[in-house]
């Protein structure tokens with residue numbers, strides 16, 4: 001405890017010496033009793049818009065601020081891109097130990113992670129058929145480190161391990177699995193802690209959250225923003241936001257905050273599977289963003305078995321940018337197919353079901369079947385796909401719910417059972433979405449099969465059937 005609090009105090013003292021301004025109305029608190037590490041809490045009531053802290057850009061840990069950028073050619077960083085550049089910079093500062101300007105900061109950053117990258121095979125198996133298991137990317141990251149970082153570490157060994165006579169040997173030792181793990185830890189820190197940092201010239205705020213994105217913002221410079229990254233997140237209680245000014249970054253209250261309340265950032269509308277992958281924790285209120293993915297291979301398999309697969313149609317859909325490696329079913333409340341089921345997968349199945357004549361007619365007009373209209377046959381094929389997707393999970397939703405007491409709820413779990421509890425909550429969330437989709441499709445099939453006259457009424461001039469009773473506009 002003393003070490004933990006001592007590290008927090010030393011970190012805050014270093015930050016203030018580095019020119020940061022910190023409101024006396026906030027405190028860095030030990031939230032380990034809630035499994036939330038450190039967090040920032042208000043000690044007095046804070047009005048909306050008030051400054052919580054201001055961090056000078058020079059205190060950020062980034063390629064721009066580390067001396068490494070003046071010691072190795074700038075082209076090295078251009079070649080590496082933002083992620084690997086920041087990993088290399090963090091490695092350099094980490095190897096510098098107490099001599100690093102950011103030593104006190106490293107002392108409050110975690111060295112152990114609950115993100116999926118660090119789960120054992122047994123723990124990952126608890127996620128069963130969740131698509132997130134294929135998105136962890138450990139092998140890809142290993143390959144990138146070996147191909148891009150290790151040669152640079154060897155080339156610049158004398159700079160990275162400055163003053164060490166064993167510099168060259170130490171660089172070679174970085175190839176060992178234990179040392180590669182350090183790179184994974186730096187990568188994981190970036191994923192959970194780094195922000196996309198707009199260069200000082202632009203003087204604008206970056207995006208809603210400011211947190212580093214993966215694919216979309218892969219090109220934006222990344223940096224670690226001390227203290228801003230000590231804020232935990234909450235799907236419903238975000239009350240602060242980082243603003244990018246010319247010489248500093250400012251965290252401000254987005255709403256009035258009462259004394260004793262935690263100050264929360266927003267990590268974005270992430271499904272719990274992704275929250276687990278990137279941040280290593282979940283809370284129930286992220287269930288509103290849950291998603292289950294239907295892999296394209298499964299769509300192909302079922303469509304082939306149904307005898308409707310057509311390469312020619314696929315090519316047209318590809319030209320129309322309708323094809324994807326997977327299709328989402330997202331949570332909606334109340335659940336409706338129109339809100340939840342990816343329109344692309346409906347379009348895909350409906351396109352495959354068209355007669356040659358209808359397909360040619362639409363293609364000549366550069367049109368596609370309308371996703372808000374689904375034929376009975378389309379609903380039947382989608383129903384088979386959803387059933388097959390449900391069967392990919394090793395246990396049923398009912399079994400998971402029945403055995404709930406064997407793996408406690410996430411907030412009642414011990415450190416030993418926590419990963420199992422989180423995995424179970426994620427897979428239950430995905431199975432619930434599949435069950436809701438399966439039921440909605442079953443109802444459509446029953447309704448259309450049972451009331452032939454009504455179906456006839458619903459068929460419009462293009463031969464489509466309205467998804468009657470599912471009145472919401474689709475999210476896409």
Ligand SMILES: C[S@@+](CC[C@H](N)C(=O)[O-])C[C@H]1O[C@@H](n2cnc3c(N)ncnc32)[C@H](O)[C@@H]1O
Nearest residue numbers: 035036037038192193229230231232233279281
């Ligand atoms: C940006 S850091 C926030 C500071 C962090 N608590 C610490 O002690 O370093 C993000 C990490 O904080 C934790 N975290 C964030 N929000 C949380 C929450 N609402 N509940 C539990 N843990 C949370 C997760 O481990 C996440 O990977």
